[in-house]
Amino acid sequence: MPVEHGKKHTFVWQKPGSGRNGDAPSAAVFCGEILPELIMALGYMPKRLFPSVSCPDLSPATLPPFSCTTAKSYVSMLLQGKMDDVELFAFSDTCDTMIALHSIFQSRGKKTIRLASPRSISIAASRHYLLAEIQRIAAIPEMRFSEEVFRRAASLYARQRQLLKALTEFRDRMPQEVFFEIGRYTWTVHPEEACAVLEDLVKELSTSPRRQGFRVLLLGSCVLGPGLFQLLDRLKLVVAGDNMCDSQRIHPGWPAAHLSDIAALTYERKPCPCKHGGGAAACLDRLLASCSPDGVIIHTQKFCDPHSWDLTRVKQQLARLGVSYLHLETSGEVSEQHRLRLESFCELLEARRQHSGGR
Ligand code: SF4
Numbered sequence: 001m002p003v004e005h006g007k008k009h010t011f012v013w014q015k016p017g018s019g020r021n022g023d024a025p026s027a028a029v030f031c032g033e034i035l036p037e038l039i040m041a042l043g044y045m046p047k048r049l050f051p052s053v054s055c056p057d058l059s060p061a062t063l064p065p066f067s068c069t070t071a072k073s074y075v076s077m078l079l080q081g082k083m084d085d086v087e088l089f090a091f092s093d094t095c096d097t098m099i100a101l102h103s104i105f106q107s108r109g110k111k112t113i114r115l116a117s118p119r120s121i122s123i124a125a126s127r128h129y130l131l132a133e134i135q136r137i138a139a140i141p142e143m144r145f146s147e148e149v150f151r152r153a154a155s156l157y158a159r160q161r162q163l164l165k166a167l168t169e170f171r172d173r174m175p176q177e178v179f180f181e182i183g184r185y186t187w188t189v190h191p192e193e194a195c196a197v198l199e200d201l202v203k204e205l206s207t208s209p210r211r212q213g214f215r216v217l218l219l220g221s222c223v224l225g226p227g228l229f230q231l232l233d234r235l236k237l238v239v240a241g242d243n244m245c246d247s248q249r250i251h252p253g254w255p256a257a258h259l260s261d262i263a264a265l266t267y268e269r270k271p272c273p274c275k276h277g278g279g280a281a282a283c284l285d286r287l288l289a290s291c292s293p294d295g296v297i298i299h300t301q302k303f304c305d306p307h308s309w310d311l312t313r314v315k316q317q318l319a320r321l322g323v324s325y326l327h328l329e330t331s332g333e334v335s336e337q338h339r340l341r342l343e344s345f346c347e348l349l350e351a352r353r354q355h356s357g358g359r
């Protein structure tokens with residue numbers, strides 16, 4: 001489905017879940033903690049599954065009402081048969097909700113694997129545990145693990161990550177809605193296809209001017225659609241950096257040559273509340289220094305415990321550093337109330353700018 005985004009950028013957007021995947025059956029991946037090169041080496045085409053608000057909520061019969069929208073969305077998609085073409089569902093033990101989701105998918109007769117990853121990857125000893133888990137999954141006989149496919153996939157995904165890093169450096173030159181869509185697109189298509197698109201975009205953006213507006217750093221959990229990014233574009237808030245669950249938390253690294261490299265790459269991910277002792281706050285100083293934002297927007301989903309716990313820590317740190325921030329809690333999408341709060345935030349940033357003499 002081609003989508004026109006402003007005058008300069010035209011991007012061919014494919015619905016997540018579609019796209020070329022050769023002959024390999026699809027495997028849905030729920031969190032970036034499971035690296036796609038592992039899934040590809042098991043004989044599947046990995047596609048990150050994103051929550052969506054586009055299907056009715058069918059979850060009440062299966063989930064308690066105080067579940068996050070991400071979980072409700074996955075269960076609704078499952079019950080609606082929207083994932084019937086997916087052959088394998090790859091879970092990792094990210095949060096209690098995800099562990100419960102694994103059971104639900106299993107009880108519905110879906111083929112699953114569950115990476116029982118360490119609850120915290122902040123301690124050195126957990127690396128051995130994670131590697132043992134990855135090796136266990138690679139050794140499951142029906143998974144057809146291939147060293148050769150693994151090395152090829154690792155090299156392709158390493159290239160993709162480098163290009164995404166380059167694109168991220170230019171993200172303040174494009175509409176945020178487009179960046180959001182590109183992010184989702186690259187998680188769901190074959191890396192060769194993603195690399196070709198990314199190469200063109202990086203080339204085009206390298207000569208484009210930066211967009212004018214207040215620069216913001218985005219933190220938090222998945223959003224369920226482009227609404228937040230469309231709103232940021234309308235209010236001329238330019239995202240200068242992020243650390244969100246649906247962006248690429250993985251750092252561009254070297255191509256993995258061995259399974260142990262996958263464990264090492266996992267440990268290089270940007271800190272997230274589920275897996276790092278210090279939560280997202282652990283890399284806040286570094287993130288702020290890398291993108292010099294005027295303010296920070298923190299997005300959390302209702303009933304998401306990991307991000308709610310992290311929130312206090314992040315707010316305290318921002319207050320200590322004197323950085324303006326806005327916390328938005330959503331059920332996945334933004335509302336009129338969120339728009340009003342974002343407008344007030346813009347006014348606050350403007351007042352601060354004037355107070356500091358326009359700097
Ligand atoms: S907080 Fe971390 S582990 Fe949990 S869904 Fe987000 S990236 Fe995955």
Ligand code: SF4
Pocket residue numbers: 068069070071095096097098221222274301303304305306307
């Ligand atoms: S990290 Fe939060 S939003 Fe994501 S599945 Fe767990 S509880 Fe839900």
